[in-house]
Amino acid sequence: MNSEYLCMGIESTAHTFGVSIMDSEGNILSDVKSVYKPPAGSGIHPREASRHHTVTAPDLINEAMEKASISYSDIGIIAYSAGPGIGPCLRVGATVSRALSLRLKKPLIPVNHAIGHIELACLTSGVKDPVNLLVSGGHTMINSFNTGKWRVFGETLDLTIGQLIDQIGRYAGFSSPAGAIMEELARKSKNYLMLPYSVKGNDVSFSGILTSAKKLLDNDNKIEDVSYSLQETAYSMLTEVTERALAFLEKEEVLISGGVAASSRLKEMLDSMCKERGATLNVVPKKYAGDCGAQIAWTGILSYNTGIEISVSDSWVKQSWRLDRVKIKWRK
Amino acid sequence: MEKIIKIGAEATISSTKWFEISAISKIRHKKKYRPIEIDNLIRVQRTIKEANIMNKTRLLKIDVPIIYFVDPNNAEIIMENVDGPRIKEYLSNKNIDCKGIGWKIGHMVGKLHKNNIIHGDLTTSNMIIRKNNNICLIDFGLANQSNKLEDKGVDIKLLKGILNSAHNDVFKIVFDNFLAGYESIMKNSFEQIISIVKQIEMRGRYARVD
Structure with a gap:
C-alpha cells in the first residue's frame, strides 16, 4: 500500500454496534456507536441485541460518514468484527459489511475483536x-x-x-x-x-x-x-x-x-x-475502552497492510476465536 | 551487606549471610495498592505456607533451597542461595537438551503431585539448574496441599501455557518429554489428569484445544 486510504470498521460482537472511519495513518475521523441496554436485572438477550443492531445500523453508518465528511467512494476497505462474540450479533455486522463490500467493490477484512482492543489501545496510548x-x-x-x-x-x-x-x-x-x-x-x-x-x-x-x-x-x-x-x-x-x-x-x-x-x-x-x-x-x-468501531477499523488497516483480506463468498464469523490463534504479521 | 538481587512480583530477594554462610533473604513487602486486610493475610499466610511446604517437599528428595530462618511477622524467609541459570534462560540457548530437561521437570512434578503437593506457580523462572545438573524448584508462595485432580491439572495447565507462550519454538519437544517424565511417576492416574488439563483449557475464553 503506497498511498493513504480510508477504512470503515464495523463492530458488532455483543451489546455494541459501532462504526468508525479511520485513515491508514491511524487518525480516527469518526467513531459512533449505539449500545443495547437490557432491562434492569437481566443480561444480554442475543435476539434482542441483534435486533437492536439491525435497527440502528443504517443510521449509525450515515452518521459515521457525515462526521468524517466523506462520501462512499472515498472508502478504501471495509473491516468487520468476525469474532469472538454472540452469533446473532456477529452476523448483523458481517451482513452489513458484506453488503457494503459488494456495493462499493472494496476489499473485506475479518478482524478479531480482542486483537482490536489491544491494537487500538497501543495506537491511542503510544505504547x-x-x-x-x-x-x-x-x-x-x-x-x-x-x-x-x-x-x-x-x-x-x-x-x-x-x-x-x-x-x-x-x-x-x-x-x-x-x-x-x-x-x-x-x-x-x-x-x-x-x-x-x-x-x-x-x-x-x-x-x-x-x-x-x-x-x-x-x-x-x-x-x-x-x-x-x-x-x-x-x-x-x-x-x-x-x-x-x-x-x-x-x-x-x-x-x-x-x-x-x-x-x-x-x-x-x-x-x-x-x-x-x-x-x-x-x-x-x-x-x-469499550467496544467501538475504531478497534475494528485500525486492526483492519494493519491486517490489510500485511495482505489479509477475504472474499464475500468465503467470509465467516466465529463465536469462539481465541486471540492467540491469530498470526500477527505487523509486529516483530 | 544486604544487596537486592531481584525484585520479584511479590517479594524482594537480597543476598545476605546466615551466620557465616552466604544466603538469600526473601521478604514480602507491603503492597500499597491493596487494602491492609488482604495485604496482611497474603503476606503472612504465604510466608508460613511457603516454608512449610518447602520442608515437606525436601523430605520427598526433591531439590529445594534449604531454609535457615522464617519470620512470619516480617514476612521473611532466609534460605540457601542457589546458584545457576533458570530454565527460562536455559531454554533460550541454542543446542540444549530439551528432551532431558522436559523429562526431568515432568519427573519432578510427578513426584510432587503423587504426594499431593501443588506448587501453584510452575513457571520456567521458578526452576534453577544447579552445577550438578539437578533442577532446584523455588518459590512456593502459591503452593498448597491437595489430592484433587483439578488442582494438579491447574498446575500443569500453567506450565503448559508458559512453555507455549514464552518458549514456543521448543514447546512441543519440551512438553512431550515433560508428559513422559510425569507419566513415569503418575502411572495409572496420568490419563485422567491429562484429560482434566484439557477440560481446564477448554474453560479458557473462546478456547479450542487440539
Missing part, C-alpha cells in the same frame, strides 16, 4: 511492547507479543471480571453493564468484608467471589460494602497477576485495554504497582 491486561465482559487475559502472536500469559479460569461485576450488579437489581454504578457505590464504603482471593500462578478465578458476594447480599450487607469488597479483592488479584507476568517477562510497560479499563480504581491500583516497580502504566482513553 510499543507492553504487558497487556485485557479486561472486559468477554475477556480477562494478560497478553504479551512473542514470536508472531499475542500470547496469553495469564487468564481467568472461569468468569471474566466484567461478568463478575455485571452478575453481582444484576443480582442487586441494576442493569448491565453495571461497572459504573458499582464503582460509584464502592466509593461510599471503606468496610472490607472478606471474600475469597484466588490467584493460581498467573491465572485468576472469580467464581468464589461471585458466590460469596451473593451470600453477603442475601445476609443484608450493604450493597456499598459488597461493591467495595468485591472491587478491592478482584482488582487486587488482577494487579497481582499483572505484576507476576511483568516480572516473568521482564518488561517495563503495562497497558490496560477493554471496557473495564474505564474503572478508575483498577487504574489506581495498577499505577501504584507500576510506580513501585519503575514500570510505566498506559491506559486506553475512556472513549475507546
Whole structure:
C-alpha cells in the first residue's frame, strides 16, 4: 500500500454496534456507536441485541460518514468484527459489511475483536511492547507479543471480571453493564468484608467471589460494602497477576485495554504497582475502552497492510476465536 | 551487606549471610495498592505456607533451597542461595537438551503431585539448574496441599501455557518429554489428569484445544 486510504470498521460482537472511519495513518475521523441496554436485572438477550443492531445500523453508518465528511467512494476497505462474540450479533455486522463490500467493490477484512482492543489501545496510548491486561465482559487475559502472536500469559479460569461485576450488579437489581454504578457505590464504603482471593500462578478465578458476594447480599450487607469488597479483592488479584507476568517477562510497560479499563480504581491500583516497580502504566482513553468501531477499523488497516483480506463468498464469523490463534504479521 | 538481587512480583530477594554462610533473604513487602486486610493475610499466610511446604517437599528428595530462618511477622524467609541459570534462560540457548530437561521437570512434578503437593506457580523462572545438573524448584508462595485432580491439572495447565507462550519454538519437544517424565511417576492416574488439563483449557475464553 503506497498511498493513504480510508477504512470503515464495523463492530458488532455483543451489546455494541459501532462504526468508525479511520485513515491508514491511524487518525480516527469518526467513531459512533449505539449500545443495547437490557432491562434492569437481566443480561444480554442475543435476539434482542441483534435486533437492536439491525435497527440502528443504517443510521449509525450515515452518521459515521457525515462526521468524517466523506462520501462512499472515498472508502478504501471495509473491516468487520468476525469474532469472538454472540452469533446473532456477529452476523448483523458481517451482513452489513458484506453488503457494503459488494456495493462499493472494496476489499473485506475479518478482524478479531480482542486483537482490536489491544491494537487500538497501543495506537491511542503510544505504547510499543507492553504487558497487556485485557479486561472486559468477554475477556480477562494478560497478553504479551512473542514470536508472531499475542500470547496469553495469564487468564481467568472461569468468569471474566466484567461478568463478575455485571452478575453481582444484576443480582442487586441494576442493569448491565453495571461497572459504573458499582464503582460509584464502592466509593461510599471503606468496610472490607472478606471474600475469597484466588490467584493460581498467573491465572485468576472469580467464581468464589461471585458466590460469596451473593451470600453477603442475601445476609443484608450493604450493597456499598459488597461493591467495595468485591472491587478491592478482584482488582487486587488482577494487579497481582499483572505484576507476576511483568516480572516473568521482564518488561517495563503495562497497558490496560477493554471496557473495564474505564474503572478508575483498577487504574489506581495498577499505577501504584507500576510506580513501585519503575514500570510505566498506559491506559486506553475512556472513549475507546469499550467496544467501538475504531478497534475494528485500525486492526483492519494493519491486517490489510500485511495482505489479509477475504472474499464475500468465503467470509465467516466465529463465536469462539481465541486471540492467540491469530498470526500477527505487523509486529516483530 | 544486604544487596537486592531481584525484585520479584511479590517479594524482594537480597543476598545476605546466615551466620557465616552466604544466603538469600526473601521478604514480602507491603503492597500499597491493596487494602491492609488482604495485604496482611497474603503476606503472612504465604510466608508460613511457603516454608512449610518447602520442608515437606525436601523430605520427598526433591531439590529445594534449604531454609535457615522464617519470620512470619516480617514476612521473611532466609534460605540457601542457589546458584545457576533458570530454565527460562536455559531454554533460550541454542543446542540444549530439551528432551532431558522436559523429562526431568515432568519427573519432578510427578513426584510432587503423587504426594499431593501443588506448587501453584510452575513457571520456567521458578526452576534453577544447579552445577550438578539437578533442577532446584523455588518459590512456593502459591503452593498448597491437595489430592484433587483439578488442582494438579491447574498446575500443569500453567506450565503448559508458559512453555507455549514464552518458549514456543521448543514447546512441543519440551512438553512431550515433560508428559513422559510425569507419566513415569503418575502411572495409572496420568490419563485422567491429562484429560482434566484439557477440560481446564477448554474453560479458557473462546478456547479450542487440539
